[in-house]
Amino acid sequence: xxxxxxxxxxxxxxxxxxxxxxxxxxxxxxxxxxxxxxxxxxxxxxxxxxxxxxxxxxxxxxxxxxxxx
Numbered sequence: 001x002x003x004x005x006x007x008x009x010x011x012x013x014x015x016x017x018x019x020x021x022x023x024x025x026x027x028x029x030x031x032x033x034x035x036x037x038x039x040x041x042x043x044x045x046x047x048x049x050x051x052x053x054x055x056x057x058x059x060x061x062x063x064x065x066x067x068x069x
Contacts, residue, residue, distance in 0.1 A: 014054070014055050015043075015044070015052035015053050015054045015055060015058075016052065016053050016055070016058055017050065017051070017052060017053075018032050018033060018036075018043075018051050018053065021053050021058050021061070024058065024062065025058070025061045025062055025065055026065065027061065027065070032053075033051075036051065036053075041053065041057055041061070042054060042057050043057070
């Protein structure tokens with residue numbers, strides 16, 4: 001029996017780890033973790049230790065970095 005999956009909202013489900021986000025944006029891992037802790041960046045916990053940052057949040061970070069330089 002096949003499982004029917006709705007992938008229309010994949011962008012909200014997909015995410016990157018803190019390290020991957022740091023590599024893409026050029027922002028340090030510690031600064032990304034601080035932004036998450038302060039509530040300026042959304043993330044969800046997967047498991048006990050791993051944080052996943054949704055794709056739209058990473059896109060916002062990239063846009064801000066492009067504007068601020």
